[in-house]
Amino acid sequence: MSQDPNTTTPKPSVKDGPVLRDHVFDGIQEFDQKLPNWWLFTFYIAIVFFVGYWVVYYSTDSMQTPTQNIDAKMAAIEGKKKQELVAMMDKLDDTVLLEWSTNQSITDEGKAVYEQYCIACHSPGLNGGVIGRSLIDEHWEYGGKPMDLFHLVLNGSPSDAKGFNGQKMQAWKDVLGPEKSAKVVAYVASKAPHVDKTK
Ligand code: HEC
Missing domain, CATH: 1.10.760.10 (Cytochrome c-like domain)
Structure with a gap:
């Protein structure tokens, strides 16, 4: 029996506990709630770090590969x-x-x-x-x-x-x-x- 979306009860808030999506696949329901801020924060930091690292690594000489390091020491x-x-x-x-x-x-x-x-x-x-x-x-x-x-x-x-x-x-x-x-x-x-x- 399928549910009519209009007749479902209003979505419970996160504060009341984990929020689940309505649909069910093979007996599995998905969470439907915002990620905690601390998690998002580390995620954004990781993105910013990646961009910074990428720029520094590829466009400056300040970070060397092990081979470059050895070459420099040999020189x-x-x-x-x-x-x-x-x-x-x-x-x-x-x-x-x-x-x-x-x-x-x-x-x-x-x-x-x-x-x-x-x-x-x-x-x-x-x-x-x-x-x-x-x-x-x-x-x-x-x-x-x-x-x-x-x-x-x-x-x-x-x-x-x-x-x-x-x-x-x-x-x-x-x-x-x-x-x-x-x-x-x-x-x-x-x-x-x-x-x-x-x-
Ligand atoms: C693989 C063999 C070999 C080794 C090892 C070797 N030499 Fe020689 N040496 C020669 C040869 C061959 C000549 C002659 C070169 C020429 O006439 O162009 C020579 C020539 C010389 C000469 C000039 C001799 C003359 O009558 O004009 C000197 C001095 C000399 N060697 C010193 C040394 C020293 C010091 C070492 C060690 C660090 C050394 N050799 C290691 C083969 C060797």
């Missing part, structure tokens, strides 16, 4: 490395490197670097091997001053170099940085009799 580290290099290059010269080559604690550090990174190609006695050149003979392919060795270690063989038996040396700048490169050169200079010590 900062790269920048720092470059600064370190510039500062090091400023104070480093043949005199400093020759002084370092007579400073036992520095040559010890350089020796540790040599043993980790250089020994395989230049051999424990620095006399070269199958791949690397001898560092104790009289011949220096790219100059025999300490700074010549430092630049070679830092930057590797020049791009137009023929190499040694066709083998070039890689740049060690990114692996060692300027400080370890300088210390390993100080160690080499302490061992190699033919490093040019004239000032």
